[in-house]
Amino acid sequence: MDLKLDHHTQDDTEVVVEGEIDVYTAPRLRELLIDLVNKGHHHLIVNMEKVEFLDSTGLGVLVGGLKRVRAHDGTLDLVCTQERILKIFRITGLTKVFGIYESVQEAIDKRKSKQS
Amino acid sequence: MAVVQLTISALPAHVRTARLMATAVARRAGVSESTLDEIRLAVGEACSRAVEAHRTHCPDQPIKLELIDSSGPTGPGGPSGPDRINGSRSGRFEVVVSDHAPAKENGAPAFNGFEGGPHASLGESLTSGGFGGLSPDVGLAVIRGLADEVSIEPSENGTVIRMSWPLASNEADISEAHGLD
Numbered sequence: 556m557d558l559k560l561d562h563h564t565q566d567d568t569e570v571v572v573e574g575e576i577d578v579y580t581a582p583r584l585r586e587l588l589i590d591l592v593n594k595g596h597h598h599l600i601v602n603m604e605k606v607e608f609l610d611s612t613g614l615g616v617l618v619g620g621l622k623r624v625r626a627h628d629g630t631l632d633l634v635c636t637q638e639r640i641l642k643i644f645r646i647t648g649l650t651k652v653f654g655i656y657e658s659v660q661e662a663i664d665k666r667k668s669k670q671s
Numbered sequence: 672m673a674v675v676q677l678t679i680s681a682l683p684a685h686v687r688t689a690r691l692m693a694t695a696v697a698r699r700a701g702v703s704e705s706t707l708d709e710i711r712l713a714v715g716e717a718c719s720r721a722v723e724a725h726r727t728h729c730p731d732q733p734i735k736l737e738l739i740d741s742s743g744p745t746g747p748g749g750p751s752g753p754d755r756i757n758g759s760r761s762g763r764f765e766v767v768v769s770d771h772a773p774a775k776e777n778g779a780p781a782f783n784g785f786e787g788g789p790h791a792s793l794g795e796s797l798t799s800g801g802f803g804g805l806s807p808d809v810g811l812a813v814i815r816g817l818a819d820e821v822s823i824e825p826s827e828n829g830t831v832i833r834m835s836w837p838l839a840s841n842e843a844d845i846s847e848a849h850g851l852d
Contacts, residue, residue: 577690578719579683608717611813615805639708646810646816650801 559605567630567663568596573605576613576659584613586632588620597629598658600662609640614649621653634663672761673700675738681720681725686718691735693766698765700740703839710766710836713817715766716810717832721809724772724830732771739765742838763820765835774825 558580559573568591576584591599601617603609621631632654635641644650656662675696679685692716694707702710714736721734741761763822818834 572686575687577683577715580720581783593686608711608715610719611805612719614809618805642708643813646813658787 557635558583562591564586564596565663567598567600567659567666569600569602569615569659571602571605574633575608576606576616577608577610578612581612581616585616587617588616589623592620592623592627592629596625597627598666599629600659601633601660603612603633603635603639603640606635606640608639609643609645614643617653617664618649630666632656634659634662634668644669673740677736677738678733679736680733681722681730683719683722686715686722690715693736695739695766696738696816697836700742700765701838702836706836708840709817710764710834713814713834714766714768715816716813717766717834720807720810720829720832721768721770721772724770724774729771735767737765737767737769738840739767741765762838762839763835765833767834767846768832769829771829773827774830775783807811 557574558576560583561571561573563571570584570587570591572584573627574580588599599620600619617631617633624631625640634656635644636657639656641650644653644655652664654662656665675692677692678687679689688781690711694711697707697710718734718736725732725734741763809822814832814834819836820834822831822833823830824833
């Protein structure tokens with residue numbers, strides 16, 4: 556499956572990603588994240604529950620997004636419960652870099668509790 | 672032994688094709704379902720790295736994949752087949768990704784910085800000014816983490832990445848031998 560992207564903003568901006576994030580599709584995710592940050596969305600939650608494949612190119616885009624929101628004192632957290640996706644975060648040590656949560660609401664609550 | 676060969680142009684879209692092909696051949700060879708995910712990701716990483724390297728150095732050159740199922744009897748390749756050349760044991764599924772991009776250049780850092788570690792690259796990505804991807808080192812680290820056996824041979828003429836996994840029946844044998852069941 557190709558990549559599908561959607562986003563909507565409540566307290567934070569949720570980016571819903573569906574399909575495969577690889578060297579071919581990752582540039583589209585990168586453009587969306589850049590666009591959101593440029594428009595002032597500095598608290599991003601990337602919902603990866605429907606992601607079927609993620610490689611190091613996709614990780615690079617997420618790390619790049621994290622770096623960019625941090626420049627605005629923002630956050631970029633992930634929602635992911637799929638073991639096949641979580642595995643690559645563990646292998647690369649990125650579980651210590653990203654906040655990874657089981658639901659969007661949990662990510663929002665954690666972010667607010669850290670900032671209060 | 673059965674071999675499937677695939678040659679792709681250095682285009683990102685073809686990396687997915689390579690992943691699908693590798694997964695299909697591995698499934699047919701009898702690799703366990705849990706290992707298929709590892710093969711899919713490792714092959715994707717190897718091909719992504721090769722595509723990026725070719726786009727920098729030699730975009731017109733193809734990238735070659737060999738998918739080797741060494742479970743069956745020796746085929747027409749005979750004793751000189753890739754499994755013997757690689758020194759791999761029977762009962763394994765092996766993937767060889769070969770590119771033509773120079774990995775070592777005189778007086779210049781290698782494309783992949785083969786001596787580097789992933790965490791140094793991650794730190795650099797988080798603190799420097801760009802919005803690009805991670806270093807290719809990370810892809811290699813992922814491959815090392817996923818493949819049961821791996822060798823990476825960089826040279827001036829290109830890089831050969833060999834990855835292999837046991838077939839499902841061999842995994843069961845290994846588990847029994849170690850009393851893991």
